[in-house]
Amino acid sequence: MNETTAAGRNARLVRTIFAEFAAGNLAPLREALHDDFVEHSPGNPSGRDAFLRFIADSEVAKAELDLKRVVADEEHVVVHYRMTPPGQERGLAVVDIWRLADGRIAEHWDVVQPVPQAREVPNGMF
Template identity: 25%
Template sequence: MTPKEVVLNAVAAIFTNFDPEAAEQLLAPGYIQHNPAVPTGAAPIVGFIPGLKESGIEVTTHRVLAEGDLVVLHNTYTNAQAFGAEALVGFDVFRVEDRKVVEHWDNLEAVTEPNPSGHTQTDGAVEIVDLNKTEANKELVVDFVNTILRDGKGDQITDFISTETYTQHNSQIADGLDGLGAALTAWAEQGITMKYDETHLVVAEGNFVFTASEGTLAGTPTAFFDLFRVEDGKIVEHWDVISDIPSEMAHENGKF
């Protein structure tokens, strides 16, 4: 099985088929967990499955991309009270080794109403194309995150984001550079600052590039999971999931 197949089979075993035996075969015993609320190891995940089945939780996977041993899923969870809300959107990142899932990171936030441009947190393009441009697209996005989001060099933003088409899926931001600028101005007027400090994970496949970064939002330690779509050398679409990084976790692995 490819890493994508291993991950999709594991997610199906846990959230669709509710099959502890199948899950146990696909998760390494020493499975490293980074979700702050879930203990590390495979045993806790397998032990949660009967409760998940009883809860009626459902998962819908909108996008899948993979690079090497890392696989990213863009998911929606409904009937997700077990995770703290009726409906959640999230990015799940899995590392696969020897046909088993050995590590997991995620970021979750509540599903919201469409943003000012009418886009939801998960709609938009899904097709992976331009596989021959994977490395160039990855370099562009990493440079964008470092230059704009980390170093704050906003005057260079048109080097990275298309001035003609930029579709935004963040719940509070409208399409286009004007929409992004208006949101950032409104946040600044409210004293809300956003700062990326370090990017821990980058996964690229064709026209999609995913990054998982650590920083602060309004002074609070924050995890920023972003997905970008690139076309003709510019970023043309963006999805994200943002969540606080708690000071206490159910393990010692950290958020990243």
């Protein structure tokens, strides 16, 4: 993706934050979230500080994250990945949708489902 476009810059920002978070570093996420960050996922709190506290203690912070694809436009970045928490063999399929404004993350939505047995998805989950 061309990093001179808004879509390219957005994709690069989210990829970088994803890689840092997957390595256990929350600092880049803190810097990237708007102060008035809005969370749309059930059970997750809105607001930068509340969201960061929540995510630091959540299952995702302890899981192995395997990024499969990134789709971006001028305002949104969508990431599709496998999240494998400790002790779970198949893990979860996750799609995160991030809305960016002024080069920072303003909103988040996600869709999460258990990865089914391979025979249930003959064309593969990822």
